[in-house]
Amino acid sequence: MAGAVGDRRNGVTDASPNPLEQPLVWIDLEMTGLDPERDRIVEVAVIVTDGALERLEEGPDLVLGAAEQSLKDMDPVVVKMHELSGLTEAVRASTMTVEEAEGYVLEFVTHHVPLARSAPLAGNSVHADRAFLRRYMPALEAYVHYRNVDVSTIKELARRWYPAALEQAPRKTGGHRALADIRESIDELRYWRGAIFKPVR
Incomplete structure (x- = not known):
């Protein structure tokens, strides 16, 4: 039954007693800017992984239409970014x-994570994505757990505590497209897991 404790679909479990089987919902948005009250979502992608980051279920990768005025109102830096990536077109x-x-x-998300509010939202600087989800996709934002798994936070701590590990961290090449950015976020978290998270002896 969907929503039951321990429901399993495609290898990802939403309420398993094993933390490595508990899912993470990775969402990345491309927007016309950073102000949820003024700017708009123009691309969204989602991937669900388990806690070990090993099993991937790639979901929709969608480009949204936007009013021409919304595109004209973008900051010049954002205009250039979205033009170079092909997103504006x-x-x-x-x-x-x-x-x-x-x-x-x-x-x-509900297919792969049948239990509401059980899977944290994951990504880089994912608080910004959540703010736009709360404004424009409130049912989706309410379905994921209120906690975030923010890979950028780990990077900032590594910059201060493990600078040598930071030097070897994977470089971003996703080009500001949503699905590619999620894949890179997952790869980055895999790197940090091996580089700085050590088992307790």
């Missing part, structure tokens, strides 16, 4: 609404 060609995108992503 894709946004102009898309007719998908934010409500439709939320429905697709939420359907995927």
